[in-house]
Amino acid sequence: MNIKKRRCRHCGRLFIVCNKVKKHDYCKREKCQLARKRMWQKEKMESDQTYHEDQKSSQQDWSDNNPDYWKQYRQKNKRYTDANREKQRYRNARRGKKAQESPPHEPIAKMDALSKQNAVISGKYRLVPLEPELIAKMDAIIVEIKTISPGYTNFGP
Numbered sequence: 001m002n003i004k005k006r007r008c009r010h011c012g013r014l015f016i017v018c019n020k021v022k023k024h025d026y027c028k029r030e031k032c033q034l035a036r037k038r039m040w041q042k043e044k045m046e047s048d049q050t051y052h053e054d055q056k057s058s059q060q061d062w063s064d065n066n067p068d069y070w071k072q073y074r075q076k077n078k079r080y081t082d083a084n085r086e087k088q089r090y091r092n093a094r095r096g097k098k099a100q101e102s103p104p105h106e107p108i109a110k111m112d113a114l115s116k117q118n119a120v121i122s123g124k125y126r127l128v129p130l131e132p133e134l135i136a137k138m139d140a141i142i143v144e145i146k147t148i149s150p151g152y153t154n155f156g157p
C-alpha cells in the first residue's frame with residue numbers, strides 16, 4: 001500500500017492523501033475545510049459567470065432586506081406584546097362581567113393570602129429580556145414556575 005502525503009494548503013501540515021478525494025489539497029481539520037470551501041467559491045466565482053451573478057444577486061437580496069431587519073423585528077415584537085396586553089385586558093373585562101363581585105383589575109390567577117405575600121403564583125410565565133438588543137436576538141421563552149407552600153412537605157422527591 002502506497003501512502004502518499006501532502007502538505008495542507010491552508011495549515012501546511014502533512015496529511016495522508018486519499019485517492020478517492022478529488023484534488024485533495026487540504027487536511028481534514030475544520031478550519032482547513034472551511035478554507036477549501038472559501039477557495040472553491042472564489043475559484044467558482046472567477047470561472048463561472050452564472051454562479052457569480054447568482055451569488056451577487058442573492059447577496060443583494062439579503063442586503064436589500066437587511067437594513068430594516070432588526071427595526072422590523074422590534075416593531076413586530078412590540079405589536080405582538082401590545083396585542084397580548086389587549087387580549088388580557090379583554091379577558092379581565094370578561095371575568096369581571098361573569099363574577100360581578102370581582103373587581104375589574106383582578107389578576108389572572110386568584111391569589112390566596114399566602115401567595116399575595118410571596119408575590120409569585122404557580123403557572124406559566126413569558127420570560128422576556130429587558131435589554132432591547134436581547135429582545136431582537138431571542139424570542140420570548142415560556143417558563144413554568146411552581147411555588148411550593150411550606151405546608152406541603154411531601155411535595156416533590
Ligand SMILES: [Zn+2]
Nearest residue numbers: 008011027032
Ligand atoms: Zn490543514
